[in-house]
Amino acid sequence: MINLILLFPILACFIIFLFKNKNLSNMMITLYAIIHLVTSGLIGLGIIPELSQNKFFAIDNLNKIFLIVLSIVYMAVAIYNNEYMKNENINKLRHYAYAVLLFIFSMTGAILSTNLGIMWIFIEGTTLASAYLIYFHKTKHSIEAAWKYVFICSIGIALAFVGIILLTVATGNLSSLYWADLYKNAHLFNPFWLKMAFVFIMFGIGTKMGLAPVHFWLPDAHAEAPSPISALLSATLLNSAFLMILNVFKITILAGCDGYARLMLSVMGFLSLFIAAVFVYHINNYKRMLAYSSVENMGILAIGTALGGNAMIAVILHLIGHSFIKASFFLTSGNILKIYDTKKIKSITGLMITDKKTGWLWLLSFIGITALPPSVLFISEFLTIKTMLEKWSYILPIIFLILLTIILYGIGKAVLSMSFGNEKINVNRQDFDNRMYVPQFVLIILAFILGLYIPQDFSNIIYNAVIGF
Amino acid sequence: MENIFIILFGLSMIYISATSRLTSHINILIIQGWLLFFICISGISNEQWFNFGLFDNIKVNLPHLYSIIFIIVETLVVKAFVIPMFLKKVLRKTNAHRDSEANIPHFYALVISSLILFAGFIAASIQSSVFELISSLHFGVSIAVIIISLWLITIKHTVLSNVISFITMENGIFLLSLSVANEMPIIINLGVLLDIFIAVFILGMLVNEINTKFEDLEVSQLSELKDYE
Secondary structure (H helix, E strand, C coil): HHHHHHHHHHHHHHHHHHCCCHHHHHHHHHHHHHHHHHHHHHHHHHCHHHHHHHHCCCCCHHHHHHHHHHHHHHHHHHHHHHHCCCCHHHHHHHHHHHHHHHHHHHHHHHHHHEEEEHHHHHHHHHHHHHHHHCCCCCHHHHHHHHHHHHHHHHHHHHHHHHHHHHHHHCCCCCCCCCCHHHHHHHHHHCCCHHHHHHHHHHHHHHHHHCCCCCHHHHHHHHCCCCHHHHHHHHHHHHHHHHHHHHHHHHHHHCCHHHHHHHHHHHHHHHHHHHHHHHHHCCCCCCCHHHHHHHHHHHHHHHHHHHHCCCCHHHHHHHHHHHHHHHHHEEEEEEEHHHHHCCEECCCCCCHHHEEEEEHHHHHHHHHHHHHCCCCHHHHHHHHHHHHHHHCCCCHHHHHHHHHHHHHHHHHHHHHHHHHHCCCCCCCCCCCCCHHHCCHHHHHHHHHHHHHCCCCCHHHHHHHHHHCCC | CCHHHHHHHHHHHHHHHHEEHHHHHHHHHHHHHHHHHHHHHHHHHHHCCCCCHHHHCHHHHHHHHHHHHHHHHHHHHHHHHHHHHHHHHHHHHCCCCCCCCCCCHHHHHHHHHHHHHHHHHHHHCCCCCHHHHHHHHHHHHHHHHHHHHHHHHHHHHHHHHHHHHHHHHHHHHHHHHCCCCCCCCCCHHHHHHHHHHHHHHHHHHEEEEEEEHHCCHHHHCCCCCCCCC
């Protein structure tokens, strides 16, 4: 089954290459989304056991959550994409389809890989596959964003490779980079080299994950990419980088030198929150605002990971909730961009009057992302703060809350001023198909349901995923 | 013998930091490719299995042969031929032959990169139990090369010299991977090589695009995306 989701995109690329048909590109993207969702649902939820004995790719308790999140978000994006991209010319659309298929392929590969080296290769692959997607509009701004993205991420990932080399130094005579071997022998590793390796991997992959102070590519790339791609970047790409950090972090726990790693994670986490708070406060570009909100949420994930224990459950919930809500937020921003043809917050008012459904989606996404109940992020942030109060002093939770409040104010100010007020004259009213509303709505509903009720089976999956952290 | 090549490799970085002609930077990339090849081969020639009987029992020695072929492909074909040729092509297309306005005068750049390299040698000579796990000269020089490359990225002004510094950094990382006793499996090496190659290729294409869309290849052109307008 795993082979199917890894081989299909390559096959689909060939088919698109052979038959130059406009509908085919979108069809292949959607077909892959369906296959991805069905397969990962079946093997992730354990409905059918995984049969293929693949040495490099396997599903385990932790990565199944990442895989299912990727599938659901990709499905939503694929449905939205059909409508969003319908006016592009055939050649551009074909290149777009290649890049999307390879992008999802490399993220799936990164999530499923059982080997640190292979995971690195696929994470670098995500950078390369998505470079074209960011450059899709071929404007001066998009080339600037694409250049920064490829250059900064490649350097970051190269530094992560230095970390992998140092990790092989730490392993001594092990000479294997399989996660299972690394976990089993972690207690024998040389702590000095392991700490060095973690520093490099944390900074390198942290670049990809969008943690401050190495997040500089993120606002540019998210703002300039087409909206479906921004959704994929924010809701799935950052997660797959986070999975690699989690796995390496687990090695440091098993080796008994996790104190250092926790300190680094929490410093980078708080710094991300701080950066997001500073920039969101006065921002005048709504897509950049959403990008900074991703930096913020990645910071929360890093802090939760540093805390460990119950906060890890919060981390998983936060990851799921953030992916769903942020994807919905970015997709809705695509609707707004089509209506107003501007990314400036100040040029937009009266969204509720111009397009009621988009206005409601915009508001609901806002409620979701700022962790107001019934969003699942409310539970995850509450749990994080609770664990923080138990484990750390009172000062850090207070700083955490103040920063979150500033971000809530910044995003709230922008979203409310855009949604309400008088309708703008000369607005390009559009009659969108339902495919540009339903995916976001479903994602938000999922995130809200998880905020109210978590099924027993699902909570078992989460508990199993965080064993060992 | 191996040490001489490693030191020459370190010195090549000093040459890059002190010159402004991009053609000579690309020539240095070719030289670095050859030096890395010699470093690998002289390292391999010290191994027990490396002798004239290597080809007698092909079946047993197949993994070793693979690694030799891989090293030749990676260093000579990719690092010393394909990437420099591609960059020369980009250079011809974009007509950007010099990067004369670095943030720091060449003389100071020379001094600073020499100091970093010197610090690398000092690090290589530290006698400590943790350094027993690696070959110290490889480690010192490669860390120095990586730091010099990162620093050059920050001071150089054109996007093409940034790409060149990125490649020298990758060369430094390649040298670092040689310092480890455990070899990486060939599949991972291949994947890494492929990724780096495509990254350079995409960066080169973007350089071309920047050249057509912007007035020149200065990095300062790429600063239109701002948070506050």
